[in-house]
Amino acid sequence: MEAKKLFWLNTGVLLVMVVMRCQGYYNVGQFDFVSDYVAFYDVRLITLLDSGMDDDGRRNSWSKKLHSQLVRQHHIYISLCPQRTPNGTGNTGFSLGNEGLIVGRLQTHSDLVLFSNVFSTADSHLSWLLLADQGFPDLLKEIYLPLNNKVTIAASDTAGTIISLWEAYQLAKDHTFKTFRIGEWKAKGHAAQGVLPSKEKLVAAVGSQFKKRAMREQVSRHGMLRAPVDDPLLHRDDLTGLHLRCVTGQFPPMSVITDRPDGTVTNSGIIGSLFHEMATRLNFTYTCHRSRDGEWGALVDGQWTGVIRDLVDNVADVCGSTLDVTQERAQVVTYLLPLLTDGYRLFMRRPTTSDDKWNAYVKQFSIGTWLLVVTAYFAVVLVLYWTSNRSPDQCSLSFTDSATVILTFFAGQGTSFPLMSASCRITALMGLMLHVLLLAYYTSDLVSSLTAGPPDPKLSTIQDVYNSPSFELGFVRGTSLQYFFKESTDITLREIWQSIEGKKDVVLTRSIEEGIERVMKDSYIFLEWRLPVLFNYGHDCRLLMLPTSYFDVQTSLTVRKDSPLIPVFNKVILEILSSGLLEKWQRDWSVEAGDCARTRVEPVGMKAVLGPFFLMALAVALSGCLLAGERLRRRGGKIERF
Template sequence: MDQYGKGGGTREKVEEVAGREGGKAWTGSRRASKDPSIRPKMKSLLWFVTSLVALEMSLAEVHAIPKTSFVRDFVNFYRISRVCVISPDTNPWLSETLRQLIRFPGCFTSAPGVRKGASNPASGNATRPHPAPRFSCRGLRVMRLGTPSERELFKEIFIGEEIRQRWLLVSGSDFPQLLEPVYLPLSNMITIANFSSDGKVATLWESYQVSEHLEQRTQPVGRWVSIARPPHARTDTHAQFESATAGEKLAAEGVFSSHPLVAGLAIPKVVRVERRRLGVGALEAPVDDPPLRRRDLTGLHVRCTTVEYEPLVVLKHHLDGTVRVKGLFGKVFDALREITNFTSTCRRVRDGQWGVEVGGEWRGMVGEVVDGTADVAVAPLAITLERSAVAEFLLNVVASSYGIAMRRPSNEDYMWTVYTKQFERGVWGMMVTVALALGAALYVVSRWSKNECEAHLSESFFTVVGFLFGQGTTLGFHTVAGRTVMLTALLLQLISLAYYTSNMVSALTVGPSLPALNDLRDVHNDPAITFGFVKGTANTIDFRDSSNPLLQEVWRNIEEEDLSPTAPAGMERVREGDYALMLWELFFDMNYGHDCRVFMLPARYFSTYTSFALPRDSPLVPLMNKLILDIVSSGLLRKWWTELSYSTTDCSALEATPIELKTVLTPFLLLGLSALVSLGILAAERSLCQTRTPASLKKYSSVPKE
């Protein structure tokens, strides 16, 4: 049964209380008998009980149990709007607590029934999944803790989501012994009220454990004193606030100092408290977040898994197989360890991957956190929806996006075309056509003009080629037609040589231009380029689970050998050939921003936030998040960023560099080949000349040349 009613003495609440006192589960008119003959009798009985309960409530202030009055003051202090009162059975404390809370305006009160389930005594109330009792509640949980049976009920309930809920346990001085078998994680929100024998004075305590196998730590956090009032004095239902956090006004009145049980209570300075005079008594209670001030984790040993990712994660290997984590994330982890006093042992992740689900099983650092091999992953793990479903991520430490890294073209890549790529094929074709036309025109002019020396066809073409290479000729041009052809050839030489030499000098000095690629689509459409990314990273999830058609097509075409085991290995592959690697932009800038042999395409993808990963529902998450906020707000993170030494180079700046042999090897090879061709032509000419020499002239062949 889980009924809620609003304060002010509503019928459903009174019916519920009356039903519990009568040993029955009354739920109002909704549970009335379906038999019409007894329905009027039920209504009469119900109104009688309602009137009786209303009369008792009017006298509740005089006959109230003091402990229940404290619950009312506690709810009033924190302005709690929903309360669940839990008890293993119906008893006067339960009834009186419900009466007190029902009279409080604006508070929805319920007494949920708890159906006990089979629990595993060996595992206690650890965060591991195990059968839980049926229990439904929203708001503050209030429960009396005075007997072993009540302790066992609390132990059954205090699992899973209930660990992170707010609890008020009403107990006595033996509460440490009662709670000893119960695991109280670091992030629990339990307040324990330790009452005096008369129930008019109480001290407030908190208890927690750094880990399941360490002892419970208990500290006082507040106190409550019932204030005697005149019999007919009006009790306000609203709190009277005191602005002073140390309670100077109340202390001057002697409210707390007059009671030995609370007068000497030493509340730690880290607990921020406020004192308020309320409807029944005066209450001093914490107003901060308990898990965020529990910074002393002495005795806790943390196992971490990590991966090399310079300069964010730099690993120093030890002989025993462990590593020391340095770099930016190492400094953050060391700061967390120094503040909280825990110890740690770090190891490199076994499979070298970051964290991806394959066949229903998580691998990499996320997999080691999920299966319990590690307590934390110290690396810039991308926070994704899939990973967040199985692990807890701390607040963002570093944010960046992904880009595509490629090899920058160089003159060495154009060994055979470095001296021909200055013009496109169409320009080269046009130049050859014009040269042939000029050669033919020169031959026609020399044959048909009466004042020009006749030239052979081969001599005409060689003359035009000589003009193009800046050479002269022994031929004389005496006519306007011949001189026009000659000037046209010289003009062609001037234009072509000017464009060619300027482009070639620029290419040899600055290097070739970047390829005409802008984004992933251009890379995917180029069959000469192989695309890949680092294996086991968030990119696997980005491509595999994406609904984008382009990403899906790229994922279908990726082979296992296209993936790189690590980012440095992938960049080596980029330098070697036609390989495009998707890489974190920040990592590329810090490690390869000075290397002009590689560049990154302008398009960016998958903006991500990265941080540490912890097991799901880890009690360390709230505290670690608070500490990271302190590190960021104090400027330490910015300081550590400035200490990272990395530089970038403007590869577009003009800088003359020596020309390598590989760049000029092609023209030297052509020169050598031309020399060999000329020798071959010489041999052919001598052979042809000997064949065509007349027999009458052979007698002069033995005459030596003068």
């Protein structure tokens, strides 16, 4: 008898619910759940997403009833997002805030269309709560929920006394849904009635599984809610074999690529190791290619080049090497967490003795010192000439003979002219003393410069390079340096860019290798990021790095703009950085730099002695000319010898 009464009681309740639904009333338990959900997460701003109509064309009023209940129980701001614009054109005119919670339904096809239209244009960081029933897995098949969505689905039983919370996402549009049951709400004083969407049913529909989350339980006004309190995006770390398209370039030791016969490349190096570790932890695969034009990415005549262009054109999903972070690039792509920070340095060829073939034997003294030496020489010549012609004890010397005698003293030689007077001998001692001074200072500097090489140039800054007409400045084309120069607040840097832009086909290179090759051959100074140059050429003491650093920038992996993979990638990058693996890979790919600070002893080449031998040849030629002139004069008298 009692069982029969209970049967009729449940039947009556169900009939009342059906009638209420037909009249435009809805599951009151869902409204109570929303009230407790708002209190649980302390939501202050709510947007109600209401289509205004059921599938059968009847006007509904669920949002008004929910609005009325929330206003009575909470101090919150509530707005309504309508389906139509005020002009009645039928076009969607949605106005969503940048924060808070958006509450909508996912029970009918009209609900699905409205949610799909709004969700596809809304910011990905917005939080959603969709009120659904046990049929929501079938509706999910018609929409795309990316990996980074923050949608919570509240699936209610028939009576609205037990509601299960779910999350769902797709790795890509052609992938099936992955769903996770994350929580549950139970109404106060009610036993579970009806049937929940069971785990088995969802497995058959979309492949569900449970996930471990940081949970909290709270008893509120209408029931008990158990729900997660962490970021849902941090737990979507299994990409289940998702295949990504990677674009990269040769940039050792960051990315060391090797071409394959099928047109793809292998990616190793510091960032290559990082990317491989990310693929292992997140369970995705990838294929890497070079950028279509071989550049990294610069804005030229309004069009992007290189890696950036491949990402913008959806040719690639992620860049497998680091890119400099610039404001211009950040408008079209998204940077992940920064990995390394370093600056650009100026590189030039270290001077050698071969560079001083014309001035190797005169650069020991400054111009002022050489003028002083010449002045002292002629002063001693005049004194010797005057004393030899005034002294009664000395045979007279001509001015030419006096000059020859003092010149032989400067060269460390003696003379056959008899110097009989004391005044002439003292003058000769003055010439010999000057010889000692020249020998001490000039010879020591000459020997050291010929053996140890010339000193490093006095260039230090890019301003020095710009002011030196003998050098040409350049860098790799299609890199962030074009942006740094062009947008710099430094007038000098902008002037340098203007001079480079006029001859960029001449001074800009296609690669670091080409730039260093030009440094070794020409009077060319190359501006490049410090780390790759030191990795490839740090052992080569012919290369000199100037001390001033420019454009200290952060570098990072790059993905397509607003990619759903961003939070997942950032999470695993943070884990790798915290583990010290990046430092390990840097050590693995580091090379020992050459000890270029020690004294460099090198043999004297032909170019270094070309100048003196050329002067000797001129002297021989001059001597022959003078001999010819003397014979032509045919002087009759004998030359008196002393």
